[in-house]
Amino acid sequence: xxxxxxxxxxxxxxxxxxxxxxxxxxxxxxxxxxxxxxxxxxxxxxxxxxxxxxxxxxxxxxxxxxxxxxxxxxxxxxxxxxxxxxxxxxxxxxxxxxxxxxxxxxxxxxxxxxxxxxxxxxxxxxxxxxxxxxxxxxxxxxx
Amino acid sequence: xxxxxxxxxxxxxxxxxxxxxxxxxxxxxxxxxxxxxxxxxxxxxxxxxxxxxxxxxxxxxxxxxxxxxxxxxxxxxxxxxxxxxxxxxxxxxxxxxxxxxxxxxxxxxxxxxxxxxxxxxxxxxxxxxxxxxxxxxxxxxxxxxxxxxxxxxxxxxxxxxxxxxxxxxxxxxxxxxxxxxxxxxxxxxxxxxxxxxxxxxxxxxxxxxxxxxxxxxxxxxxxxxxxxxxxxxxxxxxxxxxxxxxxxxxxxxxxxxxxxxxxxxxxxxxxxxxxxxxxxxxxxxxxxxxxxxxxxxxxxxxxxxxxxxxxxxxxxxxxxxxxxxxxxxxxxxxxxxxxxxxxxxxxxxxxxxxxxxxxxxxxxxxxxxxxxxxxxxxxxx
Numbered sequence: 150x151x152x153x154x155x156x157x158x159x160x161x162x163x164x165x166x167x168x169x170x171x172x173x174x175x176x177x178x179x180x181x182x183x184x185x186x187x188x189x190x191x192x193x194x195x196x197x198x199x200x201x202x203x204x205x206x207x208x209x210x211x212x213x214x215x216x217x218x219x220x221x222x223x224x225x226x227x228x229x230x231x232x233x234x235x236x237x238x239x240x241x242x243x244x245x246x247x248x249x250x251x252x253x254x255x256x257x258x259x260x261x262x263x264x265x266x267x268x269x270x271x272x273x274x275x276x277x278x279x280x281x282x283x284x285x286x287x288x289x290x291x292x
Numbered sequence: 293x294x295x296x297x298x299x300x301x302x303x304x305x306x307x308x309x310x311x312x313x314x315x316x317x318x319x320x321x322x323x324x325x326x327x328x329x330x331x332x333x334x335x336x337x338x339x340x341x342x343x344x345x346x347x348x349x350x351x352x353x354x355x356x357x358x359x360x361x362x363x364x365x366x367x368x369x370x371x372x373x374x375x376x377x378x379x380x381x382x383x384x385x386x387x388x389x390x391x392x393x394x395x396x397x398x399x400x401x402x403x404x405x406x407x408x409x410x411x412x413x414x415x416x417x418x419x420x421x422x423x424x425x426x427x428x429x430x431x432x433x434x435x436x437x438x439x440x441x442x443x444x445x446x447x448x449x450x451x452x453x454x455x456x457x458x459x460x461x462x463x464x465x466x467x468x469x470x471x472x473x474x475x476x477x478x479x480x481x482x483x484x485x486x487x488x489x490x491x492x493x494x495x496x497x498x499x500x501x502x503x504x505x506x507x508x509x510x511x512x513x514x515x516x517x518x519x520x521x522x523x524x525x526x527x528x529x530x531x532x533x534x535x536x537x538x539x540x541x542x543x544x545x546x547x548x549x550x551x552x553x554x555x556x557x558x559x560x561x562x563x564x565x566x567x568x569x570x571x572x573x574x575x576x577x578x579x580x581x582x583x584x585x586x587x588x589x590x591x592x593x594x595x596x597x598x599x600x601x602x603x604x605x606x607x608x609x610x611x612x613x614x615x616x617x618x619x620x621x622x623x624x625x626x627x628x629x630x631x632x633x634x635x636x637x638x639x640x641x642x643x644x645x646x647x648x649x650x651x652x653x654x655x656x657x658x659x660x661x662x663x664x665x666x667x668x669x670x671x672x673x
Contacts, residue, residue: 152506160362161425161426162422162425165422172420172633182583189534190423190534191295191534198532200645216440216535216538217436217437217439217443217469217538218436218439219432219435219438219439219488219489219490220485220487220488221429221431221432221435221486221487222484222485222486222487222488223431223484223486223487225415225427226413226414226424228425229427235427235428235436236436237436237538244535245534246534246535246536247534248428248661249426250426250427253387257648261440261443263442273427275422275425276419276425283426283583
């Protein structure tokens with residue numbers, strides 16, 4: 150669910166996900182694609198690491214399955230909630246396995262293989278201490 | 293190409309040294325290594341100094357010249373090295389290369405780190421990296437491997453704890469280790485949870501410390517009774533391919549295989565191993581990459597005592613990072629000190645009987661689900 154204030158905050162880093170608002174369509178991850186090497190990248194690099202050609206922008210979709218996860222229970226960095234979850238997600242559309250935050254409200258429901266979907270919301274702060282938008286994955290199944 | 297030997301080692305007990313600076317600790321380790329080698333400072337032809345964090349914590353930079361200058365080593369090439377947790381073993385690798393290439397007769401590798409300062413917090417792989425901005429801290433990167441290892445191979449929390457219990461038992465006889473009291477499996481499992489399934493006693497503590505080694509050509513070392521041969525010094529970075537398999541860690545397997553090839557030895561030839569047990573799961577993964585057991589069997593290997601002193605292949609007889617603590621840039625050289633001490637037959641109550649071949653394995657830094665740097669050093673007498 151998109152929380153209030155989402156539209157006014159800056160993303161933790163530009164170009165990682167489609168910008169809000171998400172009233173028309175849900176957020177999607179953005180990355181890169183090299184046509185020659187048929188290789189996806191997240192985040193989007195300037196050049197393909199295999200052939201060094203420029204990489205075009207590509208949507209990486211929003212759904213995947215949890216490959217592994219953990220819940221960090223000690224004092225969190227960057228104003229993140231305590232505890233908070235992180236994991237590797239195997240993205241459905243492109244096959245990349247990417248690191249990401251997991252829904253802080255779902256730390257008790259995490260399991261390997263869990264289908265998850267991208268969300269974007271204010272979560273923690275950036276290096277300057279400003280609240281910011283972060284992408285995270287949330288379980289697709291209801292509670 | 294000249295063969296290379298280690299002729300001197302020196303280290304400080306790892307722990308809290310609030311009154312000491314990085315330079316002060318690095319100098320003492322260097323002087324101890326010179327003394328051990330019986331060499332005057334003027335004999336050193338090149339110096340490699342490792343430090344990872346003093347720039348960030350204290351605003352220091354280019355520290356090697358300060359350290360070596362204090363130890364009376366000047367005029368020669370001095371190179372400052374930062375390579376995450378392998379900073380110290382990378383300095384060793386460079387010193388080895390300098391001697392092996394015939395550039396210098398004698399080279400010095402030293403590493404020092406000061407971490408016990410207020411508010412140090414959890415370590416990460418660089419503040420500006422996307423993974424760090426998305427909440428990755430180093431314990432989590434290994435917790436993610438542990439969760440996957442448990443799911444794929446049935447590894448249990450008790451097996452993870454067995455690594456911590458074993459290493460603490462080893463540390464009892466190592467005056468260089470910070471934590472020397474034994475712990476039980478129950479102690480480890482009931483310690484505060486850091487990142488599921490890793491409790492505090494499955495994560496290495498921070499420390500202040502320094503360690504150093506002096507290398508020279510085997511020809512020059514011939515008359516030295518306590519010289520130990522370097523059979524291989526290998527450094528790899530990651531492949532950064534996607535997807536990465538978090539439990540069949542390609543880079544870790546690759547660096548181990550290269551070192552065995554270079555040294556002409558098999559896992560079965562090893563008498564002891566020091567490996568990078570920054571987290572108990574890491575030691576289990578390294579058993580598998582090193583070929584000490586089949587993939588997936590590392591937890592069982594630890595729990596059944598095969599890697600304990602007196603077992604088939606003792607691992608981390610020093611107590612490892614889990615007991616010593618992990619002053620980042622000193623760790624790789626502390627591992628060298630332990631293997632050399634064992635191969636010299638000078639390890640006292642933790643001595644591995646008739647130890648002839650030993651290996652030191654180090655890894656550091658996260659990038660794209662892979663390591664930034666991994667080193668394997670193989671030694672023989």
